[in-house]
Amino acid sequence: MEIFDCVIVGAGPAGLNASLVLGRARRNVALIDNGTNRNRVTQLSHGFVTRDGIKPEEFKDIALEELKNYPSVQFFQETVTQIQKRSDQTLFQVRTQDEKLYIAEKIILAAGLTEVHPSVPDLKTFYGKSIFSCPYCDGWELRDQPLIVVAEQEKGVHHMAKLVYNWSRDLVVATNGNQISAHLKNELEYRNIVVVTEPIKKLHGEDGYLQAVEFASELKMKRIGGFIVPEFHRPNSFAEQLGCEFKEKGVMVMDGLGRTTQKNVYSAGEFSQVSPSALILAAADGSNAAFAVNADITNERF
Numbered sequence: 269m270e271i272f273d274c275v276i277v278g279a280g281p282a283g284l285n286a287s288l289v290l291g292r293a294r295r296n297v298a299l300i301d302n303g304t305n306r307n308r309v310t311q312l313s314h315g316f317v318t319r320d321g322i323k324p325e326e327f328k329d330i331a332l333e334e335l336k337n338y339p340s341v342q343f344f345q346e347t348v349t350q351i352q353k354r355s356d357q358t359l360f361q362v363r364t365q366d367e368k369l370y371i372a373e374k375i376i377l378a379a380g381l382t383e384v385h386p387s388v389p390d391l392k393t394f395y396g397k398s399i400f401s402c403p404y405c406d407g408w409e410l411r412d413q414p415l416i417v418v419a420e421q422e423k424g425v426h427h428m429a430k431l432v433y434n435w436s437r438d439l440v441v442a443t444n445g446n447q448i449s450a451h452l453k454n455e456l457e458y459r460n461i462v463v464v465t466e467p468i469k470k471l472h473g474e475d476g477y478l479q480a481v482e483f484a485s486e487l488k489m490k491r492i493g494g495f496i497v498p499e500f501h502r503p504n505s506f507a508e509q510l511g512c513e514f515k516e517k518g519v520m521v522m523d524g525l526g527r528t529t530q531k532n533v534y535s536a537g538e539f540s541q542v543s544p545s546a547l548i549l550a551a552a553d554g555s556n557a558a559f560a561v562n563a564d565i566t567n568e569r570f
């Protein structure tokens with residue numbers, strides 16, 4: 269059975285860039301991905317120089333095409349279900365949903381994050397088209413428009429409202445049935461931001477493009493887009509199963525070069541740390557982890 273220098277779980281920008289660097293360093297790589305990247309719902313991605321306004325699927329296609337220049341990198345469309353140390357304790361065994369096995373010396377975990385959204389009916393229809401979670405990614409397109417910020421916790425309300433205010437001052441903040449402190453409410457209202465604490469009953473619009481937001485009392489407000497504050501979770505417990513250590517709030521303990529606290533286990537992109545989230549940061553992180561993998565292999569084998 270082929271022994272890979274490295275199995276990379278996840279072909280988002282982190283895993284793709286890690287593959288590119290390792291391919292160019294002549295390492296055997298299995299890059300495994302199941303197409304569940306959280307940005308797949310969005311129409312266009314912004315803020316990656318030379319790629320501003322690119323479709324997420326086009327970004328991935330270009331990257332996979334470039335990887336074909338490096339035959340030691342193989343791409344597999346599969347779902348990884350388990351990663352464990354083999355009994356010899358030197359190699360890892362990666363199992364997929366189809367019961368395929370990949371054996372590797374090193375692992376890069378680059379499986380991204382999943383999101384839990386505020387419980388607003390039909391939000392999925394609008395998410396990625398006119399409602400987003402990152403103003404740096406999509407604020408420009410919504411500048412100066414009547415917007416809504418949906419955030420259910422005090423901290424999220426404060427953070428997102430303050431940020432989005434930079435792109436539009438025509439703002440409604442909806443807490444979707446949750447209370448916020450009088451202090452925060454006053455702070456927002458002082459800036460003419462309307463605060464609505466009743467639950468959202470319905471989002472009105474066409475083809476994912478928001479036109480109005482209706483609240484439980486049937487109050488209806490014209491809004492053409494907005495931002496939500498999701499909760500973020502790692503999509504699996506591979507890092508825990510492999511014994512990686514965590515700091516508070518689930519942040520992985522890393523050495524700044526993608527090395528986790530477990531020998532031969534590396535991590536890159538949002539999988540290691542929720543924020544800040546951007547394609548270019550994840551790609552850079554993947555590059556960093558690949559340098560660490562290659563440096564370690566070089567030192568071990570020279």
Ligand SMILES: Cc1cc2nc3c(=O)[nH]c(=O)nc-3n(C[C@H](O)[C@H](O)[C@H](O)COP(=O)(O)OP(=O)(O)OC[C@H]3O[C@@H](n4cnc5c(N)ncnc54)[C@H](O)[C@@H]3O)c2cc1C
Pocket residue numbers: 277278279280281282283300301302303304305306307308309310312313314315316346347348349378379380381395396400401402405406503504536537538539545546547548550
């Ligand atoms: C709606 C939306 C819009 C966004 N817009 C922008 C933007 O305009 N600009 C920008 O810079 N950023 C944007 N982002 C953020 C950006 O998508 C992330 O920062 C970036 O994709 C993180 O890269 P990553 O490689 O860490 O993870 P991801 O891109 O999420 O990649 C992780 C990969 O791992 C794979 N995976 C997960 N589990 C498994 C498994 N068990 N087996 C196999 N494969 C697995 C997934 O299929 C996925 O492809 C947006 C995000 C969202 C949700």
